[in-house]
Amino acid sequence: MVARNEGRASIAGSPRAGTDMNRFITIEGVEGAGKTTQAARLADALRRDGHDVVLTREPGGTELGRSLRSLLLDESSLAPTPQTELLLYLADRAEHVERLIRPALERGAVVIADRFSDSMIAYQGHGRGVAIETVRGLDDFARGGVEPALTFVLDLPPEDGLERIRATRSGDRLENEDIEFHRRVRSGFQAIAAENPERVAVLDAREDVSTLAGRIADRARAHLGSSK
Ligand SMILES: Nc1ncnc2c1ncn2[C@@H]1O[C@H](COP(=O)(O)OP(=O)(O)OP(=O)(O)O)[C@@H](O)[C@H]1O
Numbered sequence: 001m002v003a004r005n006e007g008r009a010s011i012a013g014s015p016r017a018g019t020d021m022n023r024f025i026t027i028e029g030v031e032g033a034g035k036t037t038q039a040a041r042l043a044d045a046l047r048r049d050g051h052d053v054v055l056t057r058e059p060g061g062t063e064l065g066r067s068l069r070s071l072l073l074d075e076s077s078l079a080p081t082p083q084t085e086l087l088l089y090l091a092d093r094a095e096h097v098e099r100l101i102r103p104a105l106e107r108g109a110v111v112i113a114d115r116f117s118d119s120m121i122a123y124q125g126h127g128r129g130v131a132i133e134t135v136r137g138l139d140d141f142a143r144g145g146v147e148p149a150l151t152f153v154l155d156l157p158p159e160d161g162l163e164r165i166r167a168t169r170s171g172d173r174l175e176n177e178d179i180e181f182h183r184r185v186r187s188g189f190q191a192i193a194a195e196n197p198e199r200v201a202v203l204d205a206r207e208d209v210s211t212l213a214g215r216i217a218d219r220a221r222a223h224l225g226s227s228k
């Protein structure tokens with residue numbers, strides 16, 4: 001099949017041959033759960049094992065995405081409606097998948113994303129109240145068939161995560177949402193984990209950084225070792 005047709009196939013929602021999605025790992029959870037800390041630790045561990053690792057995040061994994069990130073999260077930007085917010089995140093994802101994640105997987109790299117589609121289901125769906133089927137349908141279009149094979153949800157009471165953030169910096173727009181919003185988001189992640197027990201591992205994010213890093217590395221190594 002020529003490249004042009006393969007591109008069309010991906011827009012229709014099926015991955016191209018050669019995209020090894022077994023190597024796509026995501027880290028999810030509420031504000032301040034430790035996602036960025038653990039994503040970096042996992043990237044270090046897998047690089048030490050000899051893997052080519054691409055560490056990235058959403059929103060903002062690409063140049064265009066970084067502009068979208070500041071529109072979405074800076075307190076100085078006008079607050080988008082829930083629909084606009086969802087569409088901006090989707091634009092960020094579509095750009096991220098096609099420009100960074102898919103090419104990295106195609107060359108055989110391990111990709112670790114600090115937030116991905118599950119955050120959209122949890123925040124825009126459970127948190128903001130956009131119908132989950134709507135979020136899923138739009139997300140399928142934006143991902144073009146690329147999906148993680150292994151996801152870690154770092155779970156903790158949202159108060160604890162927000163407290164960690166407030167101890168170190170001033171909050172962004174999402175961090176300044178009310179606590180009920182963050183509770184819905186947490187329940188959303190728990191629901192996603194319950195629906196996807198093979199893909200999603202839930203970890204108690206109140207454990208210390210090194211203990212968590214060890215658990216995550218063990219699980220990721222077992223996964224990568226057993227995947228083709
Ligand atoms: N397991 C842990 N125990 C205690 N503190 C932690 C733990 N993991 C991370 N922290 C601290 O909590 C704060 C938030 O961590 P981090 O930025 O990794 O979280 P995050 O989930 O990426 O947050 P955000 O949702 O804002 O992106 C940091 O100050 C970090 O050092």
Ligand SMILES: [Mg+2]
Nearest residue numbers: 035036037114
């Ligand atoms: Mg972070």
